[in-house]
Amino acid sequence: MLEPKPEITYSDLIFNPIGIISSPYKEKFGIPRQPGLVTEAQATLTLLPPYNQPETVRGLEQFSHVWVIFVFHATHDQGWKPTVRPPRLGGNARLGVFATRSTFRPNPLGLSVAKLSAIQVQGRTISLVLTGADLLDGTPVLDIKPYLPYADALSQASAGFAQETPPAMQAVSFSALASAQCEQQQARWQTNMRRLVEQILSQDPRPSYQQGQPQGRVYAMRLYDFDLRWHYTPAGIEVLELSSN
Amino acid sequence: MLEPKPEITYSDLIFNPIGIISSPYKEKFGIPRQPGLVTEAQATLTLLPPYNQPETVRGLEQFSHVWVIFVFHATHDQGWKPTVRPPRLGGNARLGVFATRSTFRPNPLGLSVAKLSAIQVQGRTISLVLTGADLLDGTPVLDIKPYLPYADALSQASAGFAQETPPAMQAVSFSALASAQCEQQQARWQTNMRRLVEQILSQDPRPSYQQGQPQGRVYAMRLYDFDLRWHYTPAGIEVLELSSN
Structure with missing residues (x-):
């Protein structure tokens, strides 16, 4: 040895x-x-x-x-x-x-x-x-x-425990406002913005300890030069807006 | 972009x-x-x-x-x-x-x-x-x-160019001395020494620019606490000895 x-x-x-x-x-x-x-x-x-x-x-x-x-x-x-x-x-x-x-x-x-x-x-x-x-x-x-x-x-x-790809846990839907904003941002960044947002959020970015928490809270993350805002509904994640400020 | x-x-x-x-x-x-x-x-x-x-x-x-x-x-x-x-x-x-x-x-x-x-x-x-x-x-x-x-x-x-595993280029044989020494070293290091030496040498460790050179030269590499010595013959690599010094 x-x-x-x-x-x-x-x-x-x-x-x-x-x-x-x-x-x-x-x-x-x-x-x-x-x-x-x-x-x-x-x-x-x-x-x-x-x-x-x-x-x-x-x-x-x-x-x-x-x-x-x-x-x-x-x-x-x-x-x-x-x-x-x-x-x-x-x-x-x-x-x-x-x-x-x-x-x-x-x-x-x-x-x-x-x-x-x-x-x-x-x-x-x-x-x-x-x-x-x-x-x-x-x-x-x-x-x-x-x-x-x-x-x-x-x-x-x-x-x-890490054998398989993590399942995409959450269905993702878009508000009318968020849908329109995706179109605008898509042209600016030459990215399929709607699909990108779906892919990011379907993984559910929340820390594990928050995942059983009550719905209603609005979450935000910075993406490109805007804030992506969403909340949780009984049907899954709803994207609220892509807000520049 | x-x-x-x-x-x-x-x-x-x-x-x-x-x-x-x-x-x-x-x-x-x-x-x-x-x-x-x-x-x-x-x-x-x-x-x-x-x-x-x-x-x-x-x-x-x-x-x-x-x-x-x-x-x-x-x-x-x-x-x-x-x-x-x-x-x-x-x-x-x-x-x-x-x-x-x-x-x-x-x-x-x-x-x-x-x-x-x-x-x-x-x-x-x-x-x-x-x-x-x-x-x-x-x-x-x-x-x-x-x-x-x-x-x-x-x-x-x-x-x-690196798509495939590099082919094992060289057949490897052992002198009678090297065979006996493999047995001794195997006990000391708890390793299938013969197979290890075969695996190392079949890849041909020589630099590429030497690979067309005349046969006859004896090569050596340090392995564990001994020198592994080999040369090239028309039939491939022959392991000469595993010499401790």
């Missing part, structure tokens, strides 16, 4: 972002809990100097998907916790942080796979258009790696 | 290893180029203080596989290159660093998936036994995340 290493000290490791994310998600609340659940969402990863050279992404167009290793910048000053309460378990069970993808990690590193929809090169502005990413606007990116199906796609892997 | 972010400055990000790898691979030469190709190789990931609490891995046993995010510590002081020559392309074509999994990256982060064979807790010594990992002995680990098949296993993904 291999002996475990004795305690070692290691000098600090310093990393620099190689890119930055622009995304419709302006706050943590409402972001899907895993990538791929909201396929209408598009994000842009723009390379920062000195990495903004066309050479660094040469050949990347041969890959349909990429891994993005990023920093949980919105929560990383809150430190880590040995255990967390995963939403998949209703928020009732505590699991070790390394058994979850919680943001409150010893090193606040995130790992997401996204569809690589386009690579845009305009002089020194080099951007990857990513579809289905669950990334907050302004996220610093540390690395991009090609997705290799022969090594990464382990369809036989088992994952206990 | 989302506007790319303007150039931003971001304060340096400092990370600390949460664990350290013990593995049979003592040098970069000979390590399989992707995880999962050498299924006989076992590595141990031992948590470092203050992360060596049984709480941090609670529930991890429900997952068959884990992601390991680590540092390419053996090469990270050599910096990064905008383009690299992937072995899969015979070492002749230059691709962007972000289109490869080369070690010479702007941030020297590695990403490997491994089978989680066991979790060992003995007081404050907490170790994960990982099978099939392509990790150098002494590798500092920054994060462990559960493998989630519904999000991570994209069997439809396409990957151009």
Whole structure:
């Protein structure tokens, strides 16, 4: 048997972002809990100097998907916790942080796979258009790696409580006002806004501990440059408005 | 469309290893180029203080596989290159660093998936036994995340030149001496040493530019605490000896 290493000290490791994310998600609340659940969402990863050279992404167009290793910048000053309460378990069970993808990690590193929809090169502005990413606007990116199906796609892997895709729990309907606003916003953002809103809200962004609570409260999340407002009815979620202010 | 972010400055990000790898691979030469190709190789990931609490891995046993995010510590002081020559392309074509999994990256982060064979807790010594990992002995680990098949296993993904598993190129035979030594080492390390050596060498660890070279030269790589020596014959690779010194 291999002996475990004795305690070692290691000098600090310093990393620099190689890119930055622009995304419709302006706050943590409402972001899907895993990538791929909201396929209408598009994000842009723009390379920062000195990495903004066309050479660094040469050949990347041969890959349909990429891994993005990023920093949980919105929560990383809150430190880590040995255990967390995963939403998949209703928020009732505590699991070790390394058994979850919680943001409150010893090193606040995130790992997401996204569809690589386009690579845009305009002089020194080099951007990857990513579809289905669950990334907050302004996220610093540390690395991009090609997705290799022969090594990464382990369809036989088992994952206990997290084996299956989370079911879309909620039916989503739109008020007349919200429907009209979706049309307007769709033209501005070149996104199927109605489908994007449906995909985000059908996952029910509320924390698990609120999910049994009385209806009536109006919830809001920031999306693009507007507030998306909805409430819960006996028939499911009703989108009230997409309000700019 | 989302506007790319303007150039931003971001304060340096400092990370600390949460664990350290013990593995049979003592040098970069000979390590399989992707995880999962050498299924006989076992590595141990031992948590470092203050992360060596049984709480941090609670529930991890429900997952068959884990992601390991680590540092390419053996090469990270050599910096990064905008383009690299992937072995899969015979070492002749230059691709962007972000289109490869080369070690010479702007941030020297590695990403490997491994089978989680066991979790060992003995007081404050907490170790994960990982099978099939392509990790150098002494590798500092920054994060462990559960493998989630519904999000991570994209069997439809396409990957151009890297679509298929690299073929095992070389037949491997053993000298009488090497066969006997495999038996001895097998008992010491509780590993099917013959199969491990076959799996490593059948991938042909030589750099691509040497692969057309004349036969006869003896190659060696460090494995566990011995040197594995082999040469090339018209029939393939012959393992010469497993020499301790």
